[in-house]
Amino acid sequence: MSQSGFTPHDHSGCIAQTLGAAEALCAREGLQFTPLRRRVLEILLTGHKALGAYEILDRLGADGFSAKPPTAYRALEFLTAHGLAHKIERLNAYIACTHPGEAHNPAFLICTDCETVAETEAPAAVGPAAKAAGFKVKATTVEATGTCPACQAARP
Amino acid sequence: MSQSGFTPHDHSGCIAQTLGAAEALCAREGLQFTPLRRRVLEILLTGHKALGAYEILDRLGADGFSAKPPTAYRALEFLTAHGLAHKIERLNAYIACTHPGEAHNPAFLICTDCETVAETEAPAAVGPAAKAAGFKVKATTVEATGTCPACQAARP
DNA sequence: TTGTCCTTTGTTATAGTATAACATATCCCC
DNA sequence: GGGGATATGTTATACTATAACAAAGGACAA
Numbered sequence A, B: 001m002s003q004s005g006f007t008p009h010d011h012s013g014c015i016a017q018t019l020g021a022a023e024a025l026c027a028r029e030g031l032q033f034t035p036l037r038r039r040v041l042e043i044l045l046t047g048h049k050a051l052g053a054y055e056i057l058d059r060l061g062a063d064g065f066s067a068k069p070p071t072a073y074r075a076l077e078f079l080t081a082h083g084l085a086h087k088i089e090r091l092n093a094y095i096a097c098t099h100p101g102e103a104h105n106p107a108f109l110i111c112t113d114c115e116t117v118a119e120t121e122a123p124a125a126v127g128p129a130a131k132a133a134g135f136k137v138k139a140t141t142v143e144a145t146g147t148c149p150a151c152q153a154a155r156p
Numbered sequence C: 001t002t003g004t005c006c007t008t009t010g011t012t013a014t015a016g017t018a019t020a021a022c023a024t025a026t027c028c029c030c
Numbered sequence D: 001g002g003g004g005a006t007a008t009g010t011t012a013t014a015c016t017a018t019a020a021c022a023a024a025g026g027a028c029a030a
Helices: A011-029 A035-044 A053-062 A069-081 A127-133 A149-154 B011-029 B035-044 B053-062 B069-081 B127-133 B149-154
Strands: A085-088 A093-096 A106-111 A117-121 A136-147 B085-088 B093-096 B106-111 B117-121 B136-147
Touching (some): A035 A069, A035 A093, A069 A085, A069 A093, A117 B127, A127 B117, B035 B053, B035 B093, B053 B069, B069 B093, B127 B136
Antiparallel strands (some): A106 A117, B106 B117
């Protein structure tokens, strides 16, 4: 599995692998990996960029699906609920998970130049502070904005 | 300074202290702490909860300010730009900073029961992973949802 | 003093994000 | 072939945010 969406790689492999993992996960858990849900995941997988719901919606419309907001949002809810995609809160946008099925605490590195988003593993980001406060953590969002290696090189 | 908005405390002291710090910071940096900006900060300081821009707007209207969106958003932009308030991305809402002026990397603990938000210090949440990826971090968002001590006790 | 620059606030309009509520369809299983 | 569960279609609306331009006021120099 790639550690970073920043480094060049065979992206068609990325796509195939993730779709395969999604199929396997849905089969294992008795979930329906319907054409709509599959198509939304494919759209997200076109690149390591976060897409807004309405951007996804446009592409769905081109494929003959209903181009109304709930269509996209419901598919995204399914994908995020099962760890196949994540919402990037800073961007109000969505991205395919790069290692579905594996338990993880994702952190995202968002390049503000090229808009590429890389998913990495977050260390215990709030664990100690939460413990000290007596706070019981359910989910953690960790997102960093900045500049990816390629864009640092391109704009010195 | 309180480590947590979860523990009971003298909140009027909270308010006075933060407003004082804001005044001092603006005086020091040559910024204009106008009545509008001050009022928005006061509104945010009414409790340790995040408020939406339109919620703030309603209260501004009651005080004779223009109740149009840019009024609130511009004040919030000023406050967040200078570290006097923060945006909670998970909630699309805003909260007063509990220790303005001090350099910090805030992390937020969001109670999904009572909606209280506590600000704590984030450890280097993405440092190692970013370094490994060659990513240059500009800003980091760390937000955890969960249950605060009081709500854990109330709903066992 | 008045004219110009700059910052802040007011105002109008619109863009972008998300969900509620109800209708229809499909499939599985009995 | 009827009943329940799940998924999708459809309509309407709520919520969040910004662009663009107008107007008010202070600071400061000519």
